[in-house]
Amino acid sequence: MSGYESVSGYSECEVKIKGSRFISCSGPCPDEAGIGRFLENVRSRYPSATHYCYAAIFNGTDRSERFSDNGEPSGTAGRPMMDVLRNSGLTDTVVVVVRYFGGTLLGTGGLVQAYSGGTKDVLDIAGRTESVLCKVYRITVGYSEYGHISASAASISVGTPAVGYGSAVTVRFCIRDEESDRFEEIVRDVTKGTVKAYSSGREYVPKN
Numbered sequence: 001m002s003g004y005e006s007v008s009g010y011s012e013c014e015v016k017i018k019g020s021r022f023i024s025c026s027g028p029c030p031d032e033a034g035i036g037r038f039l040e041n042v043r044s045r046y047p048s049a050t051h052y053c054y055a056a057i058f059n060g061t062d063r064s065e066r067f068s069d070n071g072e073p074s075g076t077a078g079r080p081m082m083d084v085l086r087n088s089g090l091t092d093t094v095v096v097v098v099r100y101f102g103g104t105l106l107g108t109g110g111l112v113q114a115y116s117g118g119t120k121d122v123l124d125i126a127g128r129t130e131s132v133l134c135k136v137y138r139i140t141v142g143y144s145e146y147g148h149i150s151a152s153a154a155s156i157s158v159g160t161p162a163v164g165y166g167s168a169v170t171v172r173f174c175i176r177d178e179e180s181d182r183f184e185e186i187v188r189d190v191t192k193g194t195v196k197a198y199s200s201g202r203e204y205v206p207k208n
Contacts (some may be wrong), residue, residue, distance in 0.1 A: 017100020029094035
């Protein structure tokens with residue numbers, strides 16, 4: 001898999017249905033522990049709510065899933081939320097829908113609509129970021145060579161290269177997987193063959 005999309009930051013929206021407040025919150029969630037951290041943040045923002053229902057997809061391309069009704073009737077919150085999240089194509093994302101009960105029962109259909117609708121609404125306004133599969137390179141070159149390599153590789157590298165300065169320059173480049181041969185050629189040409197670029201592995205890197 002060459003890449004995947006996730007939300008780029010925290011988003012929130014709210015709707016009132018028959019007196020109940022439904023506050024939908026979404027954010028990045030790279031792993032299962034991220035669900036707990038996000039829930040803790042939401043609970044601190046909205047204490048004493050009746051329910052904190054959630055759905056999350058995480059682990060990048062391995063795509064693990066978790067959801068919870070958090071006290072709502074079984075199948076009326078977490079699963080409908082998960083259906084919406086799954087169909088969005090996103091991963092590394094968690095959605096929490098907070099409910100403050102307003103005194104009027106919504107019934108099974110009403111709850112499903114409220115929780116699935118809240119999930120869709122918050123994902124519609126959330127910013128997205130794409131992570132792409134890259135090969136990781138760490139090279140040490142002279143200052144002038146670094147300038148040439150950096151300029152030549154700008155269109156095929158992802159993210160901001162990590163640079164260490166000393167008597168020479170040590171740089172960590174993340175290069176699009178399909179452009180790795182081109183990067184190795186650039187390093188070889190600029191250094192006249194004195195430096196060879198070796199990949200230390202692959203990882204998914206956010207584009208922005």
